[in-house]
Amino acid sequence: MPAITTEPPFVLHRGHRPLLVSIPHVGTHVPPAIAARLSPAAQALPDTDWHLDQLYDFARELGASVLQATHSRYVVDLNRPPDDQNLYPGQDTTGLCPVDSFDRQPLYAAGDPPDAAEIAARREAIWQPYHAALQQELARLREQHDSVALWDAHSIRSVLPRFFEGRLPDFNLGTADGASCDPALARAVHQIAQDAPGFSAVLNGRFKGGYITRQYGRPQAGVQAIQLEMTLGSYMGEAPPFAWDPARAARVQPHLRAMLEAVLGFVERG
DSSP states (O other): OOOSOSSOSEEEEOOSSSEEEEETTOOOBOOHHHHTTBOHHHHTOTTSOTTHHHHTTHHHHTTOEEEEEOBOTTTOOTTSOTTOOOSSTTSOOOOSSOSBOTTOOBSBTTSOOOOHHHHHHHIIIIIHHHHHHHHHHHHHHHHHOSOEEEEEEEEEOSOOTTTOSSOOOSEEEEOTTTTSSOHHHHHHHHHHHHHSTTOOEEESSSOOOOHHHHHHOBGGGTEEEEEEEEEGGGTBOSSTTOOBOHHHHHHHHHHHHHHHHHHHHHHHHO
């Protein structure tokens, strides 16, 4: 089998303060051999966490490390377990190498989804390097600080009947039902989200945190992990062409910054 990709699987900015912001679904690169098999609708990559690198551009100013994916989640989903187990038993979800979109549309026009060998190759070429970088950066920060935090940044359409009923709150914070983060920190961040005028918030609602939050959040070992699943509409247009909206983004960024500052304050106090 030829190499899955010639592009690097991630971009990493190393900061000096004890916070790593992971953005695993912002990538849009699809290797040409895979893109050629996708349907026209899938080639538009509608399920991308659009513009989150731009939305979180202030994280570098705060001194945080930032790890962001380069490849589309349609190639391999970095927030799924390597064995593709369902993190939400009894609820619908997409897989490690998805075969359909959030709207249940087939991704592969000719009905030729990746087989086991191709899935393994994608996992080795993209998933494993991203997670190795994540682990190594957490370890580097942990060597320099008594306590560190991982913020896993996501966004999604506010209405998606496949996954939830009605309209999703704007800020969906997840700590694996308290397992990945100190409850006091979770409450503090949730309070900031709740107090944000014009926005709604929930803690450990429909989105409790995916593989990254659950795998790396170890409060007892000095690693706090929180996932934030935002609605796309809180900072951009939710319909194609999924355009960045400077006015909406400007309204939400101060609240995101306040949340990250609260996280940093908590871990730096030890």
